[in-house]
Amino acid sequence: MGETIMTPKTALVTGAARGIGLATTRLFVEGGRRVAMIDRDEEALREAAAHLGDAVLPVVCDVSRPEDVTRMASSVRDGLGRVDALVNNAGVADFGPIAETDFARWRRVMETNLDAVFLVSQELLADLCATRGAIVNIASISGLRASTLRVAYGTSKAAVIHLTKQQAVELGEHGIRANCVAPGPVDTKLALAVHSPQIRAAYHDAMPLNRYGTEAEIAEVIVFLCSDRASYVTGQVVAADGGFEATGIGLP
Numbered sequence: 179m180g181e182t183i184m185t186p187k188t189a190l191v192t193g194a195a196r197g198i199g200l201a202t203t204r205l206f207v208e209g210g211r212r213v214a215m216i217d218r219d220e221e222a223l224r225e226a227a228a229h230l231g232d233a234v235l236p237v238v239c240d241v242s243r244p245e246d247v248t249r250m251a252s253s254v255r256d257g258l259g260r261v262d263a264l265v266n267n268a269g270v271a272d273f274g275p276i277a278e279t280d281f282a283r284w285r286r287v288m289e290t291n292l293d294a295v296f297l298v299s300q301e302l303l304a305d306l307c308a309t310r311g312a313i314v315n316i317a318s319i320s321g322l323r324a325s326t327l328r329v330a331y332g333t334s335k336a337a338v339i340h341l342t343k344q345q346a347v348e349l350g351e352h353g354i355r356a357n358c359v360a361p362g363p364v365d366t367k368l369a370l371a372v373h374s375p376q377i378r379a380a381y382h383d384a385m386p387l388n389r390y391g392t393e394a395e396i397a398e399v400i401v402f403l404c405s406d407r408a409s410y411v412t413g414q415v416v417a418a419d420g421g422f423e424a425t426g427i428g429l430p
């Protein structure tokens with residue numbers, strides 16, 4: 179990854195303690211950038227940040243809580259100044275059918291996967307306007323295709339796709355670009371928790387590339403969309419999914 183692609187000087191990545199968020203943080207840091215690493219898992223965050231040196235500022239925050247988000251944004255401003263790339267990546271997965279998804283389960287998914295994208299983006303709006311920054315929201319192929327078992331997760335991700343388009347349309351006049359990455363299956367803690375052996379086998383069979391993606395492969399797309407190389411790209415959903423969406427096959 180060359181220096182020219184790494185336009186953002188200061189990025190903020192939510193859900194940065196592990197998985198796709200940590201891989202994205204590493205890629206930004208490799209390009210010489212500073213990153214505010216945001217996560218609610220304090221222990222995992224400290225451990226991840228310890229390997230990345232002075233380039234990162236870890237801030238413990240539950241991004242679904244408005245007062246936490248306000249405090250976090252102020253710590254980031256004090257520590258790193260204004261961010262010019264925001265990656266709304268923190269997410270939770272809870273697969274269940276409609277009949278078994280009680281309201282508390284539904285809300286837990288919505289609070290992190292949807293509400294937090296709105297909250298963090300709104301909190302950082304003035305900073306992004308000042309820097310003419312970029313927003314990348316992480317959705318999922320589950321937000322592109324309805325399926326069994328994913329009523330809350332799929333609905334939250336479909337809403338994130340729409341919220342991204344709203345951001346692109348409304349904030350374009352401030353020079354802010356907003357795009358969305360919809361990953362296919364990636365072997366992370368999140369996927370391990372909800373992908374049964376049946377789901378895994380079905381994905382492997384259905385994927386044109388016959389494999390799960392890696393965290394680093396998704397990070398490349400996120401960092402590209404944050405960079406000046408994507409300067410005329412906004413309001414888009416990029417499916418980084420090994421070709422799954424193109425098959426037209428239903429989600430397992």
Ligand code: NAD
Pocket residue numbers: 192193194195196197198199216217218219222239240241242267268269270271290294316317318319360361362363364365366367368369
């Ligand atoms: P992961 O579980 O490995 O990492 C998610 C991180 O987010 C964790 O460190 C967790 O502590 C943090 N987090 C969760 N809720 C939070 C909150 N309220 N406040 C602050 N931090 C919070 O998951 P991942 O697979 O790397 O997922 C990253 C994103 O990618 C998620 O939005 C997920 O929905 C999306 N995604 C993942 C896959 C996949 O197969 N892994 C597929 C499509 C989309």
